[in-house]
Amino acid sequence: MSRKLISAVIALGLSTTIAVAQDYPTKEIQGIIQWSAGGSTDTVMRSVTPHAEAALGGTVVMQNMTGAVGAIALNHVAGAKADGYTLLMGAENPLLYKVMGLGDKDYSEFTPINILARGTPILVANKDAPFDDYSGMLDYIASNPGALRLGSTGPGGLPSVITAMMNTVEGELDVIAVPYDGDGPALTALQGGAIDVMPAVLGAAIETIRAGAIKPIAIFDVEQNENLPDVPLVTSFNDGYNTYLPWGPFFGVFAPKDTPDDVVAKLSAAYTEGAANPDFMKLMEDRGFTMMGISGAEATAFLSKWQQGTAWLLQDSGLAKTSPEEFGIARP
Amino acid sequence: MHPEFRGDMDHHDGTSDAIPGGYVEKQRPGELAFAIFLTLASLFLLYSAYGISGFDALSAPGAIPMATTLVMAISAFAVVLRTARLKKVTTETLSKDILPGTVVLFIGFLIVFGLLLQPLGFVLTAAVFLIVAIKVLAKRGWGYTLAVALGSLVVIWIVFRVVFTVLLPAGVLPEAEFIQYFRNLMSAGAS
Amino acid sequence: MDTFLAIFTVFTQLDLLVLVGVGTFVGIYIGAIPGLSVTMAVSILISFTFSWDVYPAISLMVGIYMGGVYGGSRTAILLNIPGAPSAIATAMDGYPMAQRGEAGQAIGVTTVMSFFGGLIGILVLALAAPFVSEFALSFQPRDYMLLAVLGILLVGSLSSGSMIKGIFAGSLGIAIGAVGRDPLTFTERFTFDFQIMEGGISFIAVMIGMFGVSEALMQLQNVNMKAVRQKIDRIVPSFGTVKKYLPLSLQTSTIGVIIGALPGTGGDIAALMAYDHAKRVTKKPKVPFGQGAMEGLVAPETANNAAVGGAFIPMMTLGIPGDAVTAIMIGALFIHGLNPGPMLMIDQPDMFWFIVGALFTANIFMLIFGLTGIKIFTKIVEIPRSIIIPLILLLSIVGAYAVNNSITDVYWMLGFGVFGYFMRHYGYPLGPVILGVILSRLLDDNWRRAIISEREELGRFFHGIFTSPLSLVLFVAVILIFVSQTPLWAILKKRLFRKTS
Numbered sequence A: 001m002s003r004k005l006i007s008a009v010i011a012l013g014l015s016t017t018i019a020v021a022q023d024y025p026t027k028e029i030q031g032i033i034q035w036s037a038g039g040s041t042d043t044v045m046r047s048v049t050p051h052a053e054a055a056l057g058g059t060v061v062m063q064n065m066t067g068a069v070g071a072i073a074l075n076h077v078a079g080a081k082a083d084g085y086t087l088l089m090g091a092e093n094p095l096l097y098k099v100m101g102l103g104d105k106d107y108s109e110f111t112p113i114n115i116l117a118r119g120t121p122i123l124v125a126n127k128d129a130p131f132d133d134y135s136g137m138l139d140y141i142a143s144n145p146g147a148l149r150l151g152s153t154g155p156g157g158l159p160s161v162i163t164a165m166m167n168t169v170e171g172e173l174d175v176i177a178v179p180y181d182g183d184g185p186a187l188t189a190l191q192g193g194a195i196d197v198m199p200a201v202l203g204a205a206i207e208t209i210r211a212g213a214i215k216p217i218a219i220f221d222v223e224q225n226e227n228l229p230d231v232p233l234v235t236s237f238n239d240g241y242n243t244y245l246p247w248g249p250f251f252g253v254f255a256p257k258d259t260p261d262d263v264v265a266k267l268s269a270a271y272t273e274g275a276a277n278p279d280f281m282k283l284m285e286d287r288g289f290t291m292m293g294i295s296g297a298e299a300t301a302f303l304s305k306w307q308q309g310t311a312w313l314l315q316d317s318g319l320a321k322t323s324p325e326e327f328g329i330a331r332p
Numbered sequence B: 001m002h003p004e005f006r007g008d009m010d011h012h013d014g015t016s017d018a019i020p021g022g023y024v025e026k027q028r029p030g031e032l033a034f035a036i037f038l039t040l041a042s043l044f045l046l047y048s049a050y051g052i053s054g055f056d057a058l059s060a061p062g063a064i065p066m067a068t069t070l071v072m073a074i075s076a077f078a079v080v081l082r083t084a085r086l087k088k089v090t091t092e093t094l095s096k097d098i099l100p101g102t103v104v105l106f107i108g109f110l111i112v113f114g115l116l117l118q119p120l121g122f123v124l125t126a127a128v129f130l131i132v133a134i135k136v137l138a139k140r141g142w143g144y145t146l147a148v149a150l151g152s153l154v155v156i157w158i159v160f161r162v163v164f165t166v167l168l169p170a171g172v173l174p175e176a177e178f179i180q181y182f183r184n185l186m187s188a189g190a191s
Numbered sequence C: 001m002d003t004f005l006a007i008f009t010v011f012t013q014l015d016l017l018v019l020v021g022v023g024t025f026v027g028i029y030i031g032a033i034p035g036l037s038v039t040m041a042v043s044i045l046i047s048f049t050f051s052w053d054v055y056p057a058i059s060l061m062v063g064i065y066m067g068g069v070y071g072g073s074r075t076a077i078l079l080n081i082p083g084a085p086s087a088i089a090t091a092m093d094g095y096p097m098a099q100r101g102e103a104g105q106a107i108g109v110t111t112v113m114s115f116f117g118g119l120i121g122i123l124v125l126a127l128a129a130p131f132v133s134e135f136a137l138s139f140q141p142r143d144y145m146l147l148a149v150l151g152i153l154l155v156g157s158l159s160s161g162s163m164i165k166g167i168f169a170g171s172l173g174i175a176i177g178a179v180g181r182d183p184l185t186f187t188e189r190f191t192f193d194f195q196i197m198e199g200g201i202s203f204i205a206v207m208i209g210m211f212g213v214s215e216a217l218m219q220l221q222n223v224n225m226k227a228v229r230q231k232i233d234r235i236v237p238s239f240g241t242v243k244k245y246l247p248l249s250l251q252t253s254t255i256g257v258i259i260g261a262l263p264g265t266g267g268d269i270a271a272l273m274a275y276d277h278a279k280r281v282t283k284k285p286k287v288p289f290g291q292g293a294m295e296g297l298v299a300p301e302t303a304n305n306a307a308v309g310g311a312f313i314p315m316m317t318l319g320i321p322g323d324a325v326t327a328i329m330i331g332a333l334f335i336h337g338l339n340p341g342p343m344l345m346i347d348q349p350d351m352f353w354f355i356v357g358a359l360f361t362a363n364i365f366m367l368i369f370g371l372t373g374i375k376i377f378t379k380i381v382e383i384p385r386s387i388i389i390p391l392i393l394l395l396s397i398v399g400a401y402a403v404n405n406s407i408t409d410v411y412w413m414l415g416f417g418v419f420g421y422f423m424r425h426y427g428y429p430l431g432p433v434i435l436g437v438i439l440s441r442l443l444d445d446n447w448r449r450a451i452i453s454e455r456e457e458l459g460r461f462f463h464g465i466f467t468s469p470l471s472l473v474l475f476v477a478v479i480l481i482f483v484s485q486t487p488l489w490a491i492l493k494k495r496l497f498r499k500t501s
Helices: A003-023 A040-056 A068-078 A094-100 A134-143 A158-170 A183-192 A202-210 A239-243 A261-275 A278-286 A296-316 B031-053 B063-085 B094-098 B101-120 B122-138 B142-163 B175-190 C004-012 C014-032 C038-048 C054-079 C085-099 C103-137 C141-152 C163-178 C203-220 C239-244 C246-261 C267-281 C295-318 C324-335 C349-372 C374-382 C385-404 C407-425 C431-453 C458-467 C469-485 C487-500
Strands: A029-033 A060-064 A086-091 A110-118 A121-126 A149-152 A176-179 A197-201 A214-219 A250-256 A290-294
Touching: A029 A040, A029 A068, A040 A060, A040 A086, A040 A110, A040 A250, A040 A261, A040 A278, A040 C038, A040 C324, A068 A086, A068 A094, A068 A250, A094 A296, A110 A261, A110 A296, A121 A134, A121 A158, A121 A183, A121 A202, A134 A214, A149 A158, A149 A183, A158 A176, A158 A183, A158 A197, A158 A239, A158 A296, A176 C431, A183 A197, A183 A202, A183 A214, A183 C103, A183 C295, A197 A202, A202 A214, A250 A261, A261 A278, A261 A290, A278 A290, A290 A296, B031 B063, B031 C163, B063 C163, B063 C431, B101 B122, B101 C203, B101 C385, B101 C407, B122 B142, B122 C385, B142 B175, B142 C385, C004 C014, C004 C349, C014 C038, C014 C054, C014 C349, C038 C054, C038 C324, C054 C085, C054 C103, C054 C295, C054 C324, C054 C349, C054 C374, C085 C103, C085 C203, C085 C267, C085 C295, C085 C431, C103 C239, C103 C246, C103 C295, C103 C349, C103 C374, C141 C267, C141 C431, C141 C458, C141 C469, C163 C203, C163 C431, C203 C385, C203 C407, C203 C431, C239 C246, C246 C267, C246 C295, C267 C295, C267 C431, C295 C324, C295 C349, C349 C374, C385 C407, C431 C458, C458 C469
Parallel strands: A029 A060, A029 A086, A149 A176, A149 A197
Antiparallel strands: A086 A250, A110 A250, A110 A290, A121 A197, A121 A214
16 A cells, blocks of 8 residues: 555544544533432532533433442443543542452543542441540440441442541551441431441531531541531541541543543533532532542542552551552552 | 132233243143253352352351352252142143244344344344334234334334433444434524 | 411412423323333433422422322233332232223222322321331331341232242342342352443343243234223222222321331332232232232232332431432432431421422322323223234333443343243242342341341340330231241141130
């Protein structure tokens, strides 16, 4: 084949990609939500996307694809064409799939479009629990070993990470971890007294705290929270937590790796604009989320820092199935 | 009539779930083989359930699966013993009453449907399936077959794909572009 | 008192009234088509109604919810294919009636009874919500486990025919429910190292396969049989009929409200439990159960509609969803700037009364649309089989795919369809399989939670049961029902009878 022809073919190929990117989107975009309808990822994604759609001038059809702790959705989108027409709307979990033995893919197969917001962990207790603050709880655990029932949501979930943090900072705590399949059911069980303490995301617990049905023990953050100004920070009890905090689950929109740069740029711009919508900001603030709205290199850096910190925390507390080292996740 | 038999004579084929098929006092063709298959499958599942976590703890993830597969194996074996003792139904044969040609043919259709759904896309696969199936069953002219098959397909497609935005496998047809085209027309018309 | 007047909001604003009506109408059809679920419809509505005010959005959702729960009974009666999981029990006696040409009468009774059940649910929601939600919260993991065991014992009444085959079918269902990654520890169960197995098997796929595909294959054997002509002159049941079933429907509605109010259990379990209850208390049904007994229609249909009101109880009082649909509605309230939770009743009591009013209106619309559209609906049965069989198969495939956008579910559905076909031929009941799948997680998860909470000690576990009144009641019920189904009971009864005589 002559060289001219080859270059012509390449040029044609390039021009069509450019044409595609300029017109993008020419068809509807599939947004695959990793979690079930009604969950927090679902709610956040369904409330930001209409604003982003307006900015993008296209349609995003959202579908929930649940199962295997979100791995099904992740694999589906990772395997889709990298043309910007299939997006993953996910949370933090995939960053732990490798170390927890849940899958062989994580966000390194993706380009972050926008990391929307971050949640704040809070430790809450049943309203009749025999202690009112963090140090009281530690005293209770010390004097009643193996009696405190602590809610969890499976390995790699927020409660397991917070528990790992507590075990690392305070030394091994002798408690019973009762597993639930999500923070909603676990918080229900907390109100009913089936468990005594539960590390939860602030947004999920805040209304119940306001009503006095459960009591806040400590906020796992380095800054006082505006929504609950009276609840003490865990760092005020033990400085050791400063090493790991701020930490929190996050929500983000992702496209498969190798999606054309201009398509990513267009999507990022749309979601950044969508996330800046005052209605959406108010909604997120009311639920106690910290807005992030980061994309590009900043988002990639955030993801790798998050993964390093959390994966090694789990490894050090013995929860990880495979050492992060195996996957080239450096110790922070 | 056997006290356990609550159905009526016409429904030994299990047309309704409340009236399960089969005869209580007799063995249908293939019934014993089915029961043996279930027993073996249950034993295999029991072995697999043991592999989940062994006798690790009462709360182990494998505890309930082991208990249930054990019950499956025992009950399936009991069915084998009971069925083996029964007399065979003399008036029925496997190829006439349990697996007639049409049923085998349709099971084949369904398997082909499942295999083609992803690569070919929903619309084409469903169109071929409906046309062939209605042609085979109704034995009417092509005009009637095509009209009924494609007409109902369009309705189903609109309900699921357009109204309920179920992302059925698109396959080789540029379905999303097609919908977007209409959306643009609509919005152009509206503005 | 002003806030209470919010109950009339729906009636005073025409647009809201229309939306509830449209929602109910659409809901009936969504419910009737297997694979289109209310959950799905409501989550699509979240995006659709995004820019609306909160009242119109909620009106539409409430309508769809109420209509959808009822609509599932339509296809259950006419085609023996439950449109929704909560209509499984309805098929057992509804379909035999349709086979006798009494589909019109069956739908009529179903509609009136669904209305009645819905009404009871709404009344309880309006009058006793805080009390019921407190009761629901007091259920501990061991109580949920006992409830699941109680449910599994229903196998006895669901398996007409051979009991041992019913036991097999029930345990098969529990095993099916365990496939995939365990939600508590993420351990792989029955996945055989296949990645496609990790997501587990959707129980809707099992239901559509076992009831839809196997039914269609069954009917292939008599394609040319003429369809039964349906009598549609007497649709609305007489006052006497309604009065006759009033005591039963009150009991089954109560079952529905309580099961509906418990977080984690919904209309499907409620309907099956109510069916079992009806079978137990009805000493002499006019027609035997399983062959078109009215009681077998009344019980599940009152219960699943009563469960709607029930599901709203924890949602409105505590911000805890009673089922999947109310979970999405909580999300919708968030998006519209409300904060559902225990404070909602205090901060925005209008919202509570508005929802009660909307539910009540939807219930009335359900009665109207339910009783008027029957003529066209029953025509479905009269469509030639050569057309309806391919359509059922196609709808089953689309429906199974739609549940989770997964091709794997389609394969499962087809596999269980063929398997179910053999099960029917050889006298294995299908109901217990679905029952097992529904109850699998409830049993498994809560058993493990309960025993973990007691540090793996059985002694402490039973101590817990005997010291809690609720657990004790459930435990005694389990024992009694178990004994009544075994030969032991017959022996015992004989002895007692001899002594007294």
